[in-house]
Amino acid sequence: MSLVYAGVLSHAPGITGRADLVKNVARRDEFYRMLDHQREEIEASGAEALVVIAAEHFANFFMNNMPAFCIGMSDAYEGPIEDPGWLKIARTRVPGNADLSKRVITAVMQTVDCAYAEEWKFDHGIMVPLHFLTPRYDMAVIPANINCQGPPLTPLARAWAFGEALRRACDAQPEKIALVGTGGISHWPATPDSGKINEAWDREFLDHLMAQDRDALMRYDDDVQTYRDAGQGGFEIRTYLAAAAAAGGPGELQYYTAELPIFAVGCTVARFAID
Amino acid sequence: MSLVYAGVLSHAPGITGRADLVKNVARRDEFYRMLDHQREEIEASGAEALVVIAAEHFANFFMNNMPAFCIGMSDAYEGPIEDPGWLKIARTRVPGNADLSKRVITAVMQTVDCAYAEEWKFDHGIMVPLHFLTPRYDMAVIPANINCQGPPLTPLARAWAFGEALRRACDAQPEKIALVGTGGISHWPATPDSGKINEAWDREFLDHLMAQDRDALMRYDDDVQTYRDAGQGGFEIRTYLAAAAAAGGPGELQYYTAELPIFAVGCTVARFAID
Amino acid sequence: MSLYQLQKFLYVLNREPAAQRRYRDDLDGLIADYELTDEEARALRDGDIGLLYVLGVNGQILMHYAAFLGIAWFDYLDFMREGIERHGPVRAGVYAMTGGGASFTEEEGAR
Amino acid sequence: MSLYQLQKFLYVLNREPAAQRRYRDDLDGLIADYELTDEEARALRDGDIGLLYVLGVNGQILMHYAAFLGIAWFDYLDFMREGIERHGPVRAGVYAMTGGGASFTEEEGAR
Numbered sequence A, B: 001m002s003l004v005y006a007g008v009l010s011h012a013p014g015i016t017g018r019a020d021l022v023k024n025v026a027r028r029d030e031f032y033r034m035l036d037h038q039r040e041e042i043e044a045s046g047a048e049a050l051v052v053i054a055a056e057h058f059a060n061f062f063m064n065n066m067p068a069f070c071i072g073m074s075d076a077y078e079g080p081i082e083d084p085g086w087l088k089i090a091r092t093r094v095p096g097n098a099d100l101s102k103r104v105i106t107a108v109m110q111t112v113d114c115a116y117a118e119e120w121k122f123d124h125g126i127m128v129p130l131h132f133l134t135p136r137y138d139m140a141v142i143p144a145n146i147n148c149q150g151p152p153l154t155p156l157a158r159a160w161a162f163g164e165a166l167r168r169a170c171d172a173q174p175e176k177i178a179l180v181g182t183g184g185i186s187h188w189p190a191t192p193d194s195g196k197i198n199e200a201w202d203r204e205f206l207d208h209l210m211a212q213d214r215d216a217l218m219r220y221d222d223d224v225q226t227y228r229d230a231g232q233g234g235f236e237i238r239t240y241l242a243a244a245a246a247a248g249g250p251g252e253l254q255y256y257t258a259e260l261p262i263f264a265v266g267c268t269v270a271r272f273a274i275d
Numbered sequence C, D: 001m002s003l004y005q006l007q008k009f010l011y012v013l014n015r016e017p018a019a020q021r022r023y024r025d026d027l028d029g030l031i032a033d034y035e036l037t038d039e040e041a042r043a044l045r046d047g048d049i050g051l052l053y054v055l056g057v058n059g060q061i062l063m064h065y066a067a068f069l070g071i072a073w074f075d076y077l078d079f080m081r082e083g084i085e086r087h088g089p090v091r092a093g094v095y096a097m098t099g100g101g102a103s104f105t106e107e108e109g110a111r
């Protein structure tokens, strides 16, 4: 039928893997409740499939063939690729929909040059969102990736174009489709600075994002500056931009906190009007 | 400095690997002489690097991550990946230029979403052209690939856009750069119909290509029809399109013969004016 | 999905010396690493080019497997034709509409 | 090029059970499959997280290697900081401009 839901949420291995280390339990559980709420919204949308725009971390894509964009095209995926004990998410088979994927990919390819993948081992970047959004793994997932890890990175204007292309592709399908972008905003994941968060930078970025202010968002395209202000993790704003572009309508920031640095990311939940 | 040469030439493993099986030796040697002439033209252009737009055959890119476009970004490549005895080209190290590659890739990425690869094992699709065009392997090569093998294939309009993006990218560099597209036109490689060639189809396609008739060329975008008339090998016209788009100027068909079916492809050599 | 696994087996074998060693030393173990149907596994165990072709393996992958098995070029073409005769038309993949498989080169006819 | 090889070693190790088995059974052989400098090979042989970090390995690759070695999260962070103290700033890759490595979580401070 069309795109019926679009939102964004944070991922990070700590969100599940280091849950038991958290001191600020109240804040943690508040965040978990908002993710639960996001799941309810997606379920209420009647979505038959969930597109996850991710920023995976050298689990499937390496510099031997690093695509600017890739979309999965399989009836089943596996995850997590990480040690399940480390991530605290059991290894499982996640349903896909190769036929729907192929139609979406073919449509996207008319304007944006995405790779496709007939297999994909999900890392925490997808498994943590799924753990909250489809915890019984009973909804078909279509993974999509933007290169936020290995420079030269995907330009922000192309990430925006990817979101628009996904929107057109979803609207051309008979199925009801939900879409989430999952990234971080400023963060320094897996480095000695893990836990550092630039809250002011995050809030300003989120303001632009919720306002669908494309011009302001494109000004984050200087990777050197983003790295300085927002860390390597800041490169993952591409996933949020694509989700906003797919939605087209104004965003509602449902949750943000910088008070869970043990998760190594500012924790965000938001949805967009489909316009 | 800019793009200084653009042309196209056929590849096929038989061109070297089955050279000794050929009955029509006169025609074979005529073709080889034309390839030699193409080498001389490239050398005369003063090119410091050679971009090869290829249609590689499941040597580096598989359906686990099949990019619409990929460009190499290494200071050295290896090839052939095939058995050297089978291809009759010795395994060697081919020089690249990672720095130039990175600049070209970053420029291309502004409009066309190419993957990049810091390693690449050349198959016959690149090694056969290099065997004739830079036989001493003393010119830096930048491999580029278009998915002509595993559906969903790269749309023809995007292949054209890729050529245009490569042109802009080359023109922005201080180096003199040559570019060749290497494919087949109609052919049925590695199937029981190996050796079949649709000469009428080839000549009509080449007429459109030499005339830079973009509209006529875009009408080859129905893969089912191309498969029927021109075989799977016909999908490789994408490489010729990209080379024509990069050049911008009219083409000169320097050689074509369908009289070497043991090579399993109509043998083509052409160059374009840079415009 | 299964053709994907079958082609991946051959893609990896064509690329990787370690897989080639394992093919020679422990073919059953290598086959067990992929999710294959019995027919696909049998085709690999027997090096049955004709059946692999009919199952849909792309010739750009298959011809290198044939070369790896030491099969000469014209024999490779014949094996594919025999496969079609024995097992019927190609079942999946790009070639599901391929032609009948006449010989198109004088070199082959002159053997 | 060498950082590429070093990271590829760890990328493959993180992904592939066969590489993990080989790491435990034949580390020198596995290392020999990659074009590494002596320093890089030594860092792998010693599981030296700090040196690997300074050599430029991306944390998204390195943290899984640390987990594979059984290193707890906060120790992993400490090893990187010690690496910088011992070997100087990160030499290549994305982190060549990274910060000093203070602790940013109360959970770590409270250990």
Ligand SMILES: [Fe+3]
Pocket: A011, A012, A055, A057, A125, A183, A184, A189, A236
């Ligand atoms: Fe991330």
Ligand SMILES: [Fe+3]
Pocket: B011, B012, B055, B057, B125, B183, B184, B189, B236
């Ligand atoms: Fe080809």
